[in-house]
Amino acid sequence: MVSRVIPVQSFDLVLFGATGDLARRKILPSLFHRFQLGQFSDSSRIIGASRSDMDVDSFRERVAEAVREFGQQDEVNDKDIAAFVTLLDYVAIDAKGDRGWDELATHMRPDMVRAFYLSVAPSLFGDIATRLRSTGIATDDSRIVVEKPFGHDLASAQALNKALRANFEESQIYRIDHYLGKETVQNLMALRFANSLFEPLWNSSHIDHVQITVAESIGVEGRGEYYDRSGAMRDMVQNHLMQLLCLTAMEPPGNFTPDAVRNEKVKVIEALEPVENSDIARGQYRGHDGQASYRDHAGDPDSQTESFIAMKVQVANWRWAGTPFYLRTGKCLRERASEIAVFFRDPPHNIFQGSDPAKGNVLVIRLQPDEGITLHTTIKDPGPGGMRLTQAALDMTFADSLPHDERPQDAYERLIMDVIRGNQTLFMRGDEVEAAWAWADPIIAGWDGTRHAPLPYDIGSSGPEDSLRLLHRDERSWRSIGK
Template identity: 50%
Template sequence: MTKERFSTLLLFGATGDLSRRMLLPSLYGLYADGLLPEDVTIIGTARSQLDDEQFREQAHEALREHLPEDFYAKDTADGFVERLSYQAIDATTIDGYQELASRIDLDKGLSIFLSVAPSLFKPTIENLKASGLAGPKVRLALEKPLGTDLESSKVINDAVATAFPEERTFRIDHYLGKETVQNLLALRFANSLFEPLWNASHIDHVQITVAEEVGLEDRAGYYDGAGAVRDMLQNHMLQLLALIAMEPPANYDPTSVREEKVKALKALRPMTEKLAKDEFVLGQYDGYLKELGEKSDTETFVALKAHVDNWRWAGVPFYLRHGKKLARRKTEVHIQFKCVPHSIFAGTGATTHPNELLISIQPEENIRLKMMAKRPGLDRKGIRLREVAMDVTMEGAFADYRRRIAYERLILDLVEGDPTLFVRRDEVEAQWEWIDGLRAAWEQAGMTPETYDAGSRGPDSAIGLVARDRREWND
């Protein structure tokens, strides 16, 4: 696939929350670091009736509000917002699209970032096509949610495909833009220490945790229709699982990397009614219904044991959990290695513990390897061992680098035409196929969410899920 930098970036939903919190600050970061080429212009569009200057003022306000105080600089922000212009559009009608098209030099290429409600995908794409903004030098990036199940996802993908072939479609999962998530690939495939051990012969189990302290905030309408499984498990968590479980790709290129992720996703064991009863937990925090203002069986917590049925991972459980209103915020991958096959220290009374690899993604970015070491001393009563941790903090190891917003990398890759960190159609549909089977299994099992205390570790059943296997969550 040939990479080519396009010179116009078009932001749909430019006055919305995602744009204010993430997209505009990300573009500012690229501009401030000299990574936004001088010939790249940015056009925002939404239903709000604004002129260019009003949009620039709103953008400047968003930068002041959401950028770190030590990174925001008024002079830099003034220079950045001069790159911005605005075109008011109602996505459901053709009005305004022709005027928008007249402002864009398609010979220099156009990248579109589409952040609108899923119901607006189809009319927006139809209007882009009708106004000539879907030609061979136009790329389309799609923000989630991409459907609510496999069938609706296919409808969206089919609508996109009428105007944008797969090689010009960039589906966003912002977790793939996070440095520590990308570090999973570097950790595995740039170090001879780990990859030979990255299999069922040496790994006991894997845990993936995404815990949030917050509740609904201002997302009640969306969240109650989605729930924890659709909102987090279907996309971010399955992408993390795919990166952990995938086979080594031949090269670091879009086709090789994404082919191996798809294979891992398709190797996931389908959930059945029986498995759901034994290996699946749903929860809802105790203040959810009051916060929502109505009755609901929507889950705010999910925990499960997944299996990747291939040679590499046969017999290795993947424990996944996600919830809102939990004790603390964290996103991490925990790799538990097996015990040494024979301890030469058993006769001395010393206890060995299995090695652990902890990859923290947020709020800290950290890689920790736990290993056994001898305690200092003369050992007259036998050798003493202690577990010690080797920490590589990204902040410490790369102190000379600024911690970036995930969207910075994704926007730059979109403009430059690199789809490696974007999700292919068959990936999305493999994820939805497994999730649909999961949802069907818990419905057949008659499962409803178990109430858990806000600020806790989640439902007691989630603790029991791993305790039955004589394991425990990494808390």
């Protein structure tokens, strides 16, 4: 495989929570693949840090097992693993105490990019940030990466921001959302702002509505207790779907720089209208024929937490006035699929007498499982018999014309390398997070105050019936998941 990657500057990456599930499944395999492709400079190192007592050799073997299990199977080989683990070191550390910090300081080298990845509970963000600064391990140009959930509400998000900013400048803080690292999400920006075809039509005069769907086929098994404190609104809408909404609705930035892009995203969030309960459908999956229900997984027989939510959202500005955005996400749905579907308005007049009217075009940006972009168009149905219209899909992924010498990067691969480069474009800014919570909190309080219980839906369905009525009353319908 020929690599087209450019090596990044040499770095010391400290991975807190290095023995945790996210590190094992995503972070370490992603780092291994970037190493395989030659993106690491020779002197770069990864230092694992966690509470677990183990020596360096044990940690290296643990990482090797993680790469073999979760790495790309057609690319994993013992030779590359053996080379990769030589870059690893390990420190047993107490985030709230003194143990391990002096030892970690001895591993830090001058003239290296220093990055600290906090794959730990948010309750430890402040403690670790304070220790990094007070021990001198963090320098003025170090980077700190924090995972979601970034707060449970506006007050907790503000507290986390305050704790981080007490030790790091905003320019050093990388709040990671892996959805923003997906190739197709970035292609959305290229599609809009690098082509003259779509942007003149990207407004309420030409777009009827937008559907943003993140559907999962699995339930909350294994994380039911955590999820029951969160629900679909906090777990998915406030962050992942909000980011997709912002990138779809934002104004063109003056230039492609981190703050220019993020300024426009904040403006979208600030323009969101409050959402009434009548514009929301909440659901909770139920089991049948021996299947476990949401409440079985959550361990609470009376849980009122939603595993599904759909809502109608309005962006109150000149570009989008009158064009609704419909958001939906849920667990245990028919299939796994994430997409943004932009529905253009129908042609104003049907000139083809005797045929069905032409329907508006639909631009579908697929995020998973198969990333790509498709434009659904109306064409003549082939064959004799007059002018009959039918729908056809125009594949816009350009797969055959793009190089095949490297598989698409995993989102974590791209984002971690952006941290090393010091590029914050695909990371959330503190005011962006707080603005999203300021919008979400009243919505959550609205259904809490009315005891608006989620409606049951069957495992393998498209969600509760109320989500269908949400669009039917507007004489619209949801796009079939995965089609």
